Amino acid sequence: MSSIQDELTKFQTLHNQFKILQGYAQVDTYGFTTSPTPDILFTAITHGNEVIGLQSINLFLEKVIKSNISAPFTFAVMLNNIKAYEKNVRFIDKDLNRSFHVSQKPTGIINVEITKTYEYARAREIEIVIRKLKPKLIIDLHQTSAPTTSPFFVAPEDGRLISMAHALNPDWPIICFDARGFSRDGHTLSEFARNEKIPVLVIEISQNGFDQSLARLMCEKLFYINFEKLTTLQPKPQTVYYKITKQLTKQTQDVELLPGLENLQPVSDGEILGYTANGTELKSPANGLLIFPKYGKSAETSHELGLIATHQLLKNE
Template structure:
């Protein structure tokens, strides 16, 4: 259903799926395509005073990262059929649904750089304002993403906190973690996970694979949702040390390594880069490797390491739409070296 009409239908299906739960669950609308679903007849856990939502799942923060919508629909349908049970309040957010309809990353600005800004001058910045309350009231967040270019394996990415690290590790200890500390991810506004963290919650993002619809990625997202529900429930019930006991989830080929930034290579201002073909997320490059051409100059890697978020920009793209970064080079770190 990857047509405009198909995507509009899936959005309608999401709203229908939420309303069809009314007999079993209550729901509270925070904003368009942003709902908390809660059990009507079961005792809710004692959440911190400022929190109303135990766990929030978010998808299509970038509108062309499609897999999360299908995963949410499968999950909500399982709730309706009684194949799953929610014992505490869980929120579902479809972030940039307008960009999703158009199959674009964003319409005017990146929603995942639009939180905690003083002014809201773009559509996405206004959307971030709409979603601020539901994220502020969230204890745990998983924001589901997909990469632009292929990735060798799925991975977690988030600003480092001890709780966020433990949360990601116990959901699936076999997956790679990319984390960072000190400076924010972007010089613009905050990402969703950063924003949740700033209000005392625990936010992480999960990159399931390359953007687009993919059955395996949908299944991996559902497995991650299922495992995170179990982990969070155990955490609030205090029956086990949930944040140190790995959940039972299918193993992945990833090594479970930990990475952080080694070098951020900016995109040259006013110039087009013809990046060498075939770079993927987690491709390894050595210092001095040829990376591409900028005008009549060759570009070489300043460091060795696995890369992340390489940008292939077509020559007909306006300069105003060029990214700020060409790629990032990462380095492996140990748990002992984390802050």
């Protein structure tokens, strides 16, 4: 049975075995690369309680070592929010995955209090590493807070990325966001990478928690990536994906979702998804799939209680 400390200790032990490699460099306290410009950067625990990302990376590193430290691509690894991971919480002060900049200089009015948070400072450190490494692809491993009926991808709306996700697993839904961004709460690592012109795929593996069988599945997916083939794919017209088009916006602070809502749950336009304290209904603004329904602390600190993604077909470019 995995534990928070076990997996972190395992990562440190595995990390030490890569220090003999030509091209190795430590890029962060919990990050290293096997090449000055790696093919893939794997990131995990951007949210501290999304533990399966580290579990999957450890299994991947073990598999690379067993194959005589030979992977079919060069790679780097970075663990993004160790402080939150050690406490098994989503974040310390502020959601790290809403703390990134999409330009060298942030635009608009910056809340001074936010700049004092641990996650704000940590996001700047991660940005520096990514700009230095310039990986050809980032794969960011996550888990959901609410249950999910399947793993799924999240990516900017881009034909090549949609085709790459489909090639990695055609059975996992692909959720995309456009240039308007992902959330009113702030910019994600994906948005930062897109601004740096680095392709990025997020994989939402499962609901929070360790899961050896799912971690092994992810390890196999990662290890057997055909990087050259993956990155030369041409967009495939008619590929199905889902685009985030609507938000379940909080009109008042006392609104709550109905209990038991899940990721990828089909919802209908006008379907009741929650209520305020005085009984006002919160209705779905469109037909589609419900993504990231929020409860508890996440709901309290967010502008929205969930997202609606609508069915799309990839068009000829």
